Amino acid sequence: MFEYILQIYIGILLLPGFETKSIQNKTDEEYSFNDVIAKLEDKIENLTRIINQGKQKHDKPVLFFVRLSKSITLNKDSIIKFDEVMVNEGNHFNPGDGIFVSPVTGIFQFTWTIQTTTSKLVETELMVDNVVMDTLHVALTANDGNISGTKVVICKVKKGHHVWIQTSSVYASNYFHKPNAAKSSFTGMLIPTS
Template sequence: MFLVVYLLFGLVFVNGVNTKSIQNETVDESKFVTFDMLNNWKRNMTDYITHMVEQNSIKETKKVFFHAKMSATDTTYNKNSIVKFGTLLFNEGNHFNPGDSVFVSPISGVYLFSWTTQTYSGKSVNTELRVDNIIKETLHADLGSAAGRLSVTRVVILKIDSNDHVWIQTSDVFSENFFEYAYNTQSSFTGVLLFSI
């Protein structure tokens, strides 16, 4: 990179110096390289390099994707409980906390969120996707006594601001929300940044 800068400087300097002035000819002062010109050039190059570094940092920040599952056991949650997805499979950018199962958006953008709940005959699961404690979408599974097991999924696309907190929690409908684990299948929560705004 610095080699390119020195070469450019050399070309500007060589082309800018008028050697004909030694021969008593009229000097074209527009071809002289002044210290102000060099300082402006240096400032422009510094601004350009800084901009490129910042753009690269933004691109790195934009890699946002998580996918987490519940533990490999049957679990029952009370009303208004944050659902814990403690088995982390992917967490690009490290913006999902498996400890409290809350995602914190690093930048404003349009995000896709999806969550799946699995329950069994005679059981119910009512969940909500919340952004800073505001309900954005709901997902309900209320099974009859002979329904067997069922997985249901909700996909949501939302505009999210920087530092918004996103999580899944049970609604205030049922005091026993039963999440079943069976055949290596469990409830999950996924989020991905589609594009920044």
């Protein structure tokens, strides 16, 4: 155990910027034992601070991917409650109300895909703190079948802002269709920057 502690002590003494004097060349400027301990404590505190700053920069990513598990019809200005959570790093998306609350200020990418079917339509909006960032309109009137549309938006979001997808104020009947395995979905992720 003593050898291990001695190796750590020697390793710290060899860190850049740590100056020592030879025992044979004692002068008035020679470090006292207390000075050496104080320098070591400072070095350890600085290293700990640097390590902790690095951890903060490389925390878990902010990321969610959620889907709508069933076919539903929503009125105007209705928040879509994506209830099937596939990924929710940090638990910042709430499937109970369909809202993501940003834990940080940053640049985010949001993507949503909407499914509908023949003679139906859906118009949705990406909302960031009650501001419409973009709109997606999906409608199929000509042929039998299903149709989907996808929108990708990159925008700045501040810490604490609420983000959600809602129907627009245009149509009173927005039909979200779930054909077989295909589902409407909503994804958000923080884009790492240097």
